Amino acid sequence: MREELQQVLNLLHLPHRGSATPLEAEAFRRLRTFLEERGHRVQTLPFQGVRSYGWELLGISLLLALAPLSPWPPLLGAWAFFLYFNGFRPWSFLLDRHPSQNLLAWKGQGGKALLLMAHVDTAKTFFLYHPQRVRRFRESFLLNALLAFLSPLLALTPLRWPIGLYFLIQAALLLHRELRAPYVEGGNDNGSGVVVATALFLETKPPEGWRLGLALTGCEEVGALGAKALTPHLPPGTLVLNLDNVGRGELFYAEGEGMLLYVPYRGALLDAARKTPGARPLRYRLAYFDTLPLAQRGFPCLSLIRLEQGVPPEWHWPTDTFARLDQGALEDTLRYTRTLLQRVFHRVSS
Template sequence: MDHLKAVLGFLHLPHRGSATPLEAQASQRLKAFLEGQGVPVRVVPFRGVRSYGPELLLISLLLGLAPVSPVLPLLGALGFFLYFNGWRPWGFLLDRHPSQNLLAWKGQGEKALVLLAHVDTAKTFFLYHPKRVRLFRANFLLNAFLAFLSPLLALTPLKWPLGLYFLLQAALLLHRELSAPYVEGGNDNGSGVAVATALFLETEPPEGWRLGLALTGCEEVGALGAKALLPHLPPGALVLNLDNVGQGELFYAEGEGMLLYHPYRGALLEAARKTPGAKPLRYRLAYFDTLPLTQRGVPCLSLIRLQGGVPPDWHWPTDTFARLDKGALEATLAYTRALLRRVWANG
């Protein structure tokens, strides 16, 4: 059976928006497929949000109210710092929509390696337009610079243009919430789910090892599925994450972080450095599901394909299944096979 093709077929829905019924439908299809292959699957339910927009909108509003009081942009700057480092202490107020992770295991042993990929898709936004997306990182750094300066600028006449800048962002985020569609998500991340699932089904772990498959929800809204997965990972488990691997040139991330940088460590990273077929990358563009894991000491590695420094069709309506490169998928699968062999050979 062509597992890559089968999994992509199950994921081919209008979208798989975070914590939406279509995300749940995709997970149900994957669960039925895996169980049809004789693999027991555990569903790990949790609650999340359907978009990151409301949180960023509130942060932008606080920053935009600099002319009113310096206290409000101080709160906005704190919220900006927390959110873009993966911390949402307010999440218990917002996480109301049901989502789920799928978790499956093969083999016996004290050592564990988990293949990770997120099922959900994101809403689009004007910043992801192909003519603007290469400036995404620069735009983020500008926002971070202004956000962290905002409590001081609120004490100067510059509070007026600063406030207008962030209020305009809040208006754009509100427009996104009201009108922007979820993308189909062939590359992000149907490709990663297909490769992870195919690798899991086609691989028998050696003696002393367990091989896991974790298909998460709500990655696009703060890696919430990965956070819910944490209690279910065995101590010392290695985690190999696959995200946006259906087009472009293959890279392995050596670490990640939009603000604070978190280097990866462990056997997967060491194996990737010795396995031909992928280039090293310090990933600062966004976050992976591995961010909350590596923040807590889990040894991780993420694989991604890029074109011009960004994932192809990233969060744009052109991210369809029809645009996937079968050769890129098969090459990613071949690379991950070689990576796992090297990890297991090194014990």
């Protein structure tokens, strides 16, 4: 494996990098030191986040579970469900109490900007991510969404009792997750993305008229909070290339994303990906990337991911370790992104 890739991998070898935890902070400290030792000026951009998304989903589930009592709590729960899974958290001021951060570095000078982005944090596991269930994750989510949106109407029928029991059981499972489930080591999700983005940033000299940035974000696993906090620090029109779960499987470039509403990508990176052999197109509906809040705000984005049988390998499961990374996949992703950047630099500059 290339020396730059292995060096960054070594920095991330921690038991986990759970969102807004002390170990996430330690990973950021190591990464910042690594970049500064190589002569780069690194900004630390602090923000407040949460350590797990489970408490929010538990609260939404409890509102939906009140269907036997009144249609109003499930109506509120259905609205909260819709907002949350489209990337909006109007209640964040009540919950975001734990410190997290982003790291941001730039090189080059000019009016055009291209940002490499990868999230540092890791998630807690959950029974839905078991290898025997995870391939039906999308179907499970759509069923849950359908029942959530129907719950206010079902609250007016005899089905209010089974729908209430369904969401009460779901709340109990989420409570068990919050109290007992561990954070995963996160070799693929997203040590792999951090490694490739950092190595690409270090090796690439942007052409005249370009600035090349590296953003390593926190709290992606709990609502892309780092990307939201990063937005005010980006020049208007910045091209954003996000790397997530690129350590095993077949390489894809997302043409857009959205668990409920679909947000299409646009811009030079997407155009270049369509003309660069080595990755297949994908409409990503499984979860969200850090690009979601940026694409919603009009930034031209592209996300790269590797999948096996339609899902990220070892997704949010304790087997997602550094030992299971495919070195060839990391090196191939680095080659692909190198070609992608050169195509963008040449096309936009010419």
